[in-house]
Amino acid sequence: MNGVNRFSAERFSQLNALRGIAALTVVLNHFTVIDPLRELWRTPLRFVLNGHNAVILFFVISGFVLTLQLTSPEPPGYQDYLVKRVCRIYLPYLAVFGAACAIMLLVYRGPVSWAGVWTNSAWDGRIPVSEVLQHVFFVGVYRAEHIVPVIWTLIYEMRIALFFPLLVMAVRRLRVHHALALAIIASASAYLALLVEGKNPYNANLKVQWELTAHFAGIFVVGTLLALHRARWSAWLQVRGRKALVLGVSLALYFLSQAVLRVAPSGIADFLFDWGVATGAAGMVCVALSSAHITSILAWKPIVFVGMISYSLYLTHTVVLLAVIHAMPAANTAWLALAIAALLVIPVATLVYFAVERPSVAIGRALTLRRVLPVDRDRRRRGESAKEPGNASAVQSPGRR
Template identity: 35%
Template sequence: MNNRYEQLDSLRGLAALFVVFHHLFLSFSSNHFLVTFLKLSPARLLVQGHAAVIIFFLLSGFVLALPILRGNPINYMHYIIKRFCRIYIPYAVAISATILISIYISDGQLQQYTDFINQSWQEPFSFSLMWEHLVLIGNPHTVVYNPVIWTLIHELRISILFPFIVLLVKKLNTIYVLILCAALSLIAGLAGILSTITVNGYHTSLFDSLHYISIFMIGALVAKNKTVLSTLYQRFTKMQKISFLIMAVLLYSYSDVLSKDFFHIIPFRFYVSEYGLALGSVLLIIMALASRKISGLLNLPLLKFLGKISYSLYLTHMLVILSLLHLLHDRISMPLLLTLSGLVSILTAIICWYFVELPSMKLGKYLTKSRKNSVPSLEVRQEA
């Protein structure tokens, strides 16, 4: 029996593609006509990179929670080995390639490009920088080589605890889980105000991980209540479903804009905006699960393949963009160069999927299979 929700893989793939669009978008000057168009038009959906990250976290919570919610015992040691192979090994290959390539082809400041592009590949190589990037869950300077890696820090940190967190989600009433989520974000917000600890990366403190645990937990809640939520959606009238879609798109596209540009008096408005993004993303996930039309669209072979390569695309696209910009910035026009960067990013992701990511997952399965009788196990079980 195939218990995999392939339409959610496709949704993850689209989110990864939107992150690529977002970073290409950030390469343009703020007064460029394309930037203005994407900021003000419904096409804003396509360049909402941070909202796409929230989808990643929600889907990770959803997928990791399913086996435990179904009552399957989880061998904790096997779980950790598989997560390490799934996340860290492709990351280690990608960041090593990034460091090596940046040493040889960095062309200093690229005057025609934005601060977003010029924040990376400017620092001279040092073993301390390399080491902090290899020890990922510490306090690395995440923008020095590849600014996307801040999310992987949270993925790894939270993955270590998540089987036990799912048991809590399983046991508690939904309203208590949501209260706990709000409390974790409140602690993170207060700590951000009161803490004097230097954070080298973008939202990579341990307190930030507390907040993002709440997003993972919401993903687990969706998994726990997926049947009820799907049934509720399917009972909607056509007009209600259209309203549901409009609300999902508006929350996903504009929650951060409202908190940043309009609602300055709201305390902890960054976290409020992230919950707005999370709510919009949850609505999209519900539609992916419950709507035959949307599910059918997401199950198209091209989108399913995009879902397969989504992690490789996320990992390597900034390597491609920065490499091409540093090599060709004075040779071809910016629009053509950024278009080429997007296409080469997809090709690179396909190569990385086949030769790095897929073998890493197979290694995780092999290690957990071959060590079954020799590795001490800590089983994470549900109460009967």
């Protein structure tokens, strides 16, 4: 089986759709930490409201997609790869961060009594210059829940992006079980380091602790292994009954692994939780790429559309929610504010996708295309493969969360 052709750009629609669904769960997560909706966490819906699960899925998918780019017949050079990652992740974030700061300064800046702790912590009306610099340059000690509360995932993505090509090179030289064992050991070592340093492992990711870069890099490796050995697991799944079995186990791990947080000590629980979810996410990715039935479901146009705007949705939904709440702080407007915010998240994400995200991706393409010889550029535009040695073709990313 030709792995590159088998998992061509057309096949990535399933991964974008998964990203879209995952992004919606993050939206639901942040809406339901607002006090009027918090009771939903006492219902069975709590299993689909955990946005952290979605982040782990994002990381597995990113590891998969980036590995396919870096191991393609004509992989991008490191400089081109990094330029595209910066344009893809950082430029849209920077625009949304600037907009969030401006809105925060314009709306009511005091506490909103009906909204709860998270809301008043995320937008407390204070934007110190030091914190602006931290959020712009991705350095320092973060209040990751402040201003743009999803920033912590982007920081880890950018950190891992810096050394990910080297990580892929190393994993390619290892057997599957050796690579996976080393990823788990690195992950466990990160939590052990936190404990040794006297840091509380609980929600350490929100503090963007440096140690956890190794942990989340291990999650990326799961996606890398899926990409490198896609022909093997795809063939294994073709046996009758295996897709259904893998999907069932994967969904159980993905949604129910959070139960370990209630019974295991902090640190150990977080470690086991993330790896349980990562295992479930890996199985979901495999089935999504192998099952015609799942593919048909993920090809539903609304899901495809949400997948297309998933990164913009992920970036902007907390800004929309917090802006509306602080624009309507009176207690008698609580439900109206939540309804308006819910109605606005998709339109705002769509606007940001077309006005910011797509142009940012185009900038990345333009900056890397300039380093390609004219004859090679013409061949790319015609969809042909470059034959001259040394002219590495930059493989385009099918999209991100």
